[in-house]
Amino acid sequence: MHLLIPAAGMGRRMGSDRNKLRLMLLGKPLLAWTLLAAESASSITWIGIVGQLDDEPTWTELLQSLQLSKPTVFIEGGKTRQESVYNGLQALPPEAEQVLIHDGARCLATPELLDRCSQALQKYQGFVAAVPVKDTIKVVDATHQILDTPDRSQLWAAQTPQGFQVAPLKQCHEQGRQQGWEVTDDAALFEKLDLPVHTVLGEETNLKVTTPADLAIAELILEKRLQKKLPN
Numbered sequence: 001m002h003l004l005i006p007a008a009g010m011g012r013r014m015g016s017d018r019n020k021l022r023l024m025l026l027g028k029p030l031l032a033w034t035l036l037a038a039e040s041a042s043s044i045t046w047i048g049i050v051g052q053l054d055d056e057p058t059w060t061e062l063l064q065s066l067q068l069s070k071p072t073v074f075i076e077g078g079k080t081r082q083e084s085v086y087n088g089l090q091a092l093p094p095e096a097e098q099v100l101i102h103d104g105a106r107c108l109a110t111p112e113l114l115d116r117c118s119q120a121l122q123k124y125q126g127f128v129a130a131v132p133v134k135d136t137i138k139v140v141d142a143t144h145q146i147l148d149t150p151d152r153s154q155l156w157a158a159q160t161p162q163g164f165q166v167a168p169l170k171q172c173h174e175q176g177r178q179q180g181w182e183v184t185d186d187a188a189l190f191e192k193l194d195l196p197v198h199t200v201l202g203e204e205t206n207l208k209v210t211t212p213a214d215l216a217i218a219e220l221i222l223e224k225r226l227q228k229k230l231p232n
Contacts, residue, residue, distance in 0.1 A: 001043045001118040002096040003161075004088040007031055007051040007059070007104035008077035019055050021104045023215065026222055030209060032062055033107040033222070039068050040111040043118035046096075047072040049104075050088040085186060086173045092166060099169065101186055102161040105209045108221055109161070113203050117161040120200045126164045126190045129202035130156040159202040162186050168195060 007021050021031040031049070038044045047070055049059055056074050063072055075091040077084035085101060092099060098121045102109060113129065120127050133155040139148040162185060172189035175181075183189055187197045205221050207214055 001098060001100060001121070002046045002048070002092055002166075003038055003044050003100045003102060003114070004048045004050055004075075004085065004092075005031070005034060005038075005102055005104045006077065006081050006084045006088070007049050007055070008081070008084050019052070020209065021107075022055065022058055023209075025107065025209075025215065025218060026226075029058075029062060030107045031059065031104045032066060034102065034104050034109065035062075035066060035068060035072070037107075037109050037111050037114060038102075039066070039070060041114035041118070042111075043115045044100075045070060046093065048075050048088050048091060049073070050075045050077045050084045052077055080182070081185075082173075082176065082183060086177070089166065089170050089173060096166050098163065099166050100161040100163045103208060106160055106206055107209060108203075108218055109206045110203060113206065114161060117163050117200055120198075121163045121165070124163070124196070124198045124200075125168060126162070126187060126195060126197045127200045128162045128185070128187045128197060129159040129206070130199040131159065131202045131204060131206075133157050156199055158185065158187070159206050159208075160185075163200075164190070 022029050025033060038047050051059060051074065053076055059074055075088050078087055100117055117129055133152055136152060137150055137155055138146045139150065140146050164186060169186060172193055175193060176189050181192060190197045207217065209215055209218050
């Protein structure tokens with residue numbers, strides 16, 4: 001399975017003036033934990049890091065230190081996540097028929113989740129890892145007045161990985177560029193063209209590290225995981 005990792009985002013909500021994936025989590029950059037999960041996932045055979053040229057030396061140094069056994073390449077990203085994924089799709093090896101796309105900021109995804117998502121592509125044309133929403137959601141207007149309360153049983157919080165057959169996803173991206181569509185994830189492109197997108201059960205701990213509070217929570221989760229792996 002081919003894996004693309006969009007890794008070009010800045011850390012403005014983190015209060016950082018650089019790529020947040022360069023921030024440290026238990027002694028390693030955030031991106032390192034994403035890469036280690038991919039290394040441990042038996043289904044992943046190729047990894048593409050889609051980032052900005054300014055970060056390429058940092059990621060090259062990181063890859064040297066991690067010594068991954070799987071082919072891992074750097075791909076220059078675009079101004080938006082959508083552009084970055086488009087660039088990543090163009091850089092896939094010719095034999096790639098299926099692809100997982102996983103945000104580098106979701107650094108707590110487990111190898112088991114990656115493998116489960118890879119398996120889902122044997123069944124689905126497109127899917128999104130997601131978890132059922134626990135909170136009651138309110139729809140509000142510009143004045144913050146509540147307009148509606150959707151049925152929670154039908155609401156799922158989207159995560160990554162998202163997985164797709166490569167050929168239709170490339171077609172969706174080309175159509176999106178022609179039409180000027182701006183979307184925040186690849187599933188939205190599938191949806192705009194009425195292609196089926198399913199859900200695959202994600203992980204409650206698969207949070208996206210966006211704020212300092214997220215980073216603190218990620219540290220606690222990771223510490224507990226590492227403690228479980230220590231010999232008694």
